[in-house]
Amino acid sequence: MSSDAKAATSYEEGLKGASESVAEFKEKKSALARLQHWLHMTPSAVPMIVLIAAVIIFGLLSPNFFKAMTISTILQQIAIVGILGCAQSLVVLTAGIDLSVGAIAVFSSVLMGQFTFRYGIPAPISILLGLALGTAMGFANGWLVAKVKLPPFIVTLGTWQIILAANYIYSANETIRSSEIAEVAPALQFWGNSIQPGGVKVLYAVFLLIAMVAVLSYVLRQTAWGRHVYAVGDDPDAAELAGVQTKRVLIQVYALAGLFCAIAGWVMIGRFGSVSPSASTGQLGNIQSITAVVIGGISLFGGRGSIVGMFFGALIVGVFEMGLKMVGTDPQWTFFLIGLLIILAVAVDQWIRKASA
Amino acid sequence: MTQEPLLKARGLYKRYGKVTALNNCDFDLMPGEILAVIGDNGAGKSSLIKALSGAVQPDEGEITLEGKQVHFASPLEARGHGIECVYQTLAMSPALSIADNMFMGRELRKPGIMGSLFRQLDRPAMEKFAREKLTELGLMTIQNINQAVETLSGGQRQGVAVARAAAFGSKVVILDEPTAALGVKESRRVLELIRDVRSRGIPIILISHNMPHVFEVADRIHIHRLGSRLCVIKPGDYSMSDAVAFMTGAKVPDEVAEAA
Numbered sequence: 380m381s382s383d384a385k386a387a388t389s390y391e392e393g394l395k396g397a398s399e400s401v402a403e404f405k406e407k408k409s410a411l412a413r414l415q416h417w418l419h420m421t422p423s424a425v426p427m428i429v430l431i432a433a434v435i436i437f438g439l440l441s442p443n444f445f446k447a448m449t450i451s452t453i454l455q456q457i458a459i460v461g462i463l464g465c466a467q468s469l470v471v472l473t474a475g476i477d478l479s480v481g482a483i484a485v486f487s488s489v490l491m492g493q494f495t496f497r498y499g500i501p502a503p504i505s506i507l508l509g510l511a512l513g514t515a516m517g518f519a520n521g522w523l524v525a526k527v528k529l530p531p532f533i534v535t536l537g538t539w540q541i542i543l544a545a546n547y548i549y550s551a552n553e554t555i556r557s558s559e560i561a562e563v564a565p566a567l568q569f570w571g572n573s574i575q576p577g578g579v580k581v582l583y584a585v586f587l588l589i590a591m592v593a594v595l596s597y598v599l600r601q602t603a604w605g606r607h608v609y610a611v612g613d614d615p616d617a618a619e620l621a622g623v624q625t626k627r628v629l630i631q632v633y634a635l636a637g638l639f640c641a642i643a644g645w646v647m648i649g650r651f652g653s654v655s656p657s658a659s660t661g662q663l664g665n666i667q668s669i670t671a672v673v674i675g676g677i678s679l680f681g682g683r684g685s686i687v688g689m690f691f692g693a694l695i696v697g698v699f700e701m702g703l704k705m706v707g708t709d710p711q712w713t714f715f716l717i718g719l720l721i722i723l724a725v726a727v728d729q730w731i732r733k734a735s736a
Numbered sequence: 737m738t739q740e741p742l743l744k745a746r747g748l749y750k751r752y753g754k755v756t757a758l759n760n761c762d763f764d765l766m767p768g769e770i771l772a773v774i775g776d777n778g779a780g781k782s783s784l785i786k787a788l789s790g791a792v793q794p795d796e797g798e799i800t801l802e803g804k805q806v807h808f809a810s811p812l813e814a815r816g817h818g819i820e821c822v823y824q825t826l827a828m829s830p831a832l833s834i835a836d837n838m839f840m841g842r843e844l845r846k847p848g849i850m851g852s853l854f855r856q857l858d859r860p861a862m863e864k865f866a867r868e869k870l871t872e873l874g875l876m877t878i879q880n881i882n883q884a885v886e887t888l889s890g891g892q893r894q895g896v897a898v899a900r901a902a903a904f905g906s907k908v909v910i911l912d913e914p915t916a917a918l919g920v921k922e923s924r925r926v927l928e929l930i931r932d933v934r935s936r937g938i939p940i941i942l943i944s945h946n947m948p949h950v951f952e953v954a955d956r957i958h959i960h961r962l963g964s965r966l967c968v969i970k971p972g973d974y975s976m977s978d979a980v981a982f983m984t985g986a987k988v989p990d991e992v993a994e995a996a
Contacts (some may be wrong), residue, residue, distance in 0.1 A: 419884065602855045603843035608838050613829040620791060620827035622812045622841025682831045 384456055416525030418731045424675045424686035426728055429674075429720070430691050430698065445591035447579040458570075458584040459484075459650060459660060460667045461693040462643040464675070465591050465666035466517075466636035468689045472599075473612040473632050474681025475524060479516070480640045481664020482542040485656060488515040489546055492555045495564045502564035510641045515540060517637015521630035535665075543661050550656040557652030568583035571649030579637075584646045591639070595686045607633060612681025636672030644681040670717060671696060674724045683728070693721065741821075743788065743908055744941055748797035757783035757887040757964030758794060765908065765939050770930060772942045772950040775960030775983050782824075782887040782912070782945050784960065788941070789821040789910055790814030799908065812841060818907030822914055827973040830886035835859070837885050837914060838900045842901045870898040872932075876979045898926055902933050909933055910941045915949055915993050927953055959983050 418424055437444045463480045470477040491509035494500045523534040560567050570584040599605035607628050610618035619625045648654055675692025677684025703713050747765035757780045765771050777782045786792040790808030799806055801817055808814040828837045844858040845851035863881045894917050902907050915923040930940055930953055944950050951971045959966045959982050967989045981987035
């Protein structure tokens with residue numbers, strides 16, 4: 380049946396004289412398309428541009444804005460949200476969401492405080508226990524998401540309530556006073572210490588946030604595990620077939636997020652001085668961290684964005700709050716503008732995605 | 737039969753609820769051959785391929801690789817045994833780069849302390865390797881190996897997926913509809929690549945609906961029907977229309993008819 384084989388290839392004779400090149404990668408032409416492509420490759424560029432613009436505008440409106448003191452205050456104020464944002468970023472990159480970040484942070488801080496004061500455990504050990512328990516809470520989230528296959532929104536909506544309630548029940552809504560902590564267990568307030576180069580106070584917590592962003596940025600970009608986090612968020616089925624252990628990655632991500640939340644809880648003690656189970660972070664931490672993540676250009680659909688973007692996002696919120704306060708407007712304008720920014724950020728994300736088409 | 741099959745399956749069953757996708761299915765892949773698997777839609781080709789590549793676990797039956805019985809709990813384990821598969825869905829992460837995708841799950845780390853302690857990826861080495869493999873496939877006039885896969889056309893994506901399997905498959909390469917999304921020229925490249933891989937001594941399983949391609953490159957053709965192997969034919973012995981008749985049940989091959 381050799382005639383068959385001949386017939387099989389004969390239709391390709393039409394190719395004779397056609398260009399020999401195979402599908403090529405063509406350079407994009409228009410400037411807008413190039414911008415779109417560049418943003419596609421550099422997801423933290425948008426929040427960076429917004430941040431620089433905001434700083435310039437507030438600098439022009441208010442002459443005091445460019446003082447070192449202002450900048451250190453802004454950094455201080457975003458320290459906790461920024462660390463929670465690190466946790467949130469990891470989870471959102473896997474196309475999940477973690478509503479329990481603030482609750483884990485508050486409960487961890489309460490555990491650290493109560494272990495020290497109720498049971499007399501040395502503060503450093505209490506801190507380690509608090510970090511371990513925070514990680515365990517995150518692990519529980521991850522296990523429910525990866526193994527029981529429940530939607531992350533539902534899982535963390537539940538654990539948010541459970542952890543916050545457990546926090547009130549366990550602590551009997553009792554606050555540990557700042558002066559007491561300073562006397563008995565200064566280690567708990569470690570991140571509230573500061574250095575003062577040239578009279579400008581910079582909290583240790585700020586250095587911690589910057590170090591965490593730098594390390595996470597390295598891990599996500601430069602290690603196989605980081606690539607796997609992106610792959611799981613991008614297309615979990617494809618990642619699985621390509622040889623990524625998706626369930627393990629998911630559990631690790633949620634557990635690590637739990638650890639970061641517990642670190643944020645420790646930082647809260649340093650920042651506020653006292654240990655309070657009714658700290659507003661428990662209710663607002665999730666929304667604040669999601670805001671930073673979204674304004675920072677991390678896609679809620681997973682697999683896109685960078686931790687540095689989240690850092691810029693948190694800074695933008697801090698700059699808006701501080702700048703509008705200094706200009707002397709109604710503070711509600713802050714939330715008005717941040718609301719606009721959130722919608723704008725998601726719209727830009729959708730536009731950038733079209734670079735793939 | 738003088739040679740032992742490299743990859744052999746006997747009595748595979750796979751049921752999804754009331755649907756039996758594999759029904760006492762046998763399979764043999766000889767060393768160094770191109771074996772085409774054809775069959776009607778729903779005949780169970782995909783289930784067979786998934787069982788061989790570890791993506792699904794058969795309910796019953798055994799698979800042997802080089803004479804040793806194997807159980808693949810995941811695609812990763814099959815890959816560990818040197819079986820690479822290009823799935824119809826391609827299994828690529830759209831937002832990640834070509835190099836990232838080629839090395840997904842088997843990334844290279846930098847030598848020395850940066851790799852062992854800080855676990856840093858050796859990007860230059862991975863990019864160089866990816867570039868070489870794509871050039872071999874003739875798919876490369878690329879400016880940017882760090883381009884996200886989603887910015888490639890369908891054919892280019894397929895090319896990257898085929899290059900990935902060809903580059904890493906040490907024992908068996910499985911291609912599920914590798915030319916389905918490709919133009920005439922790109923298909924030709926893939927067929928050449930299939931022959932290249934065989935000339936390196938690695939056998940290939942080719943699943944395709946494209947009869948001209950199957951008859952052109954295959955050494956033997958496994959015809960799948962109703963969840964099991966109907967027969968294996970040599971492309972020289974039968975015509976394309978015979979093969980189509982067998983797989984749709986319009987005709988019964990002689991040896992099966994004799995046995996029955």
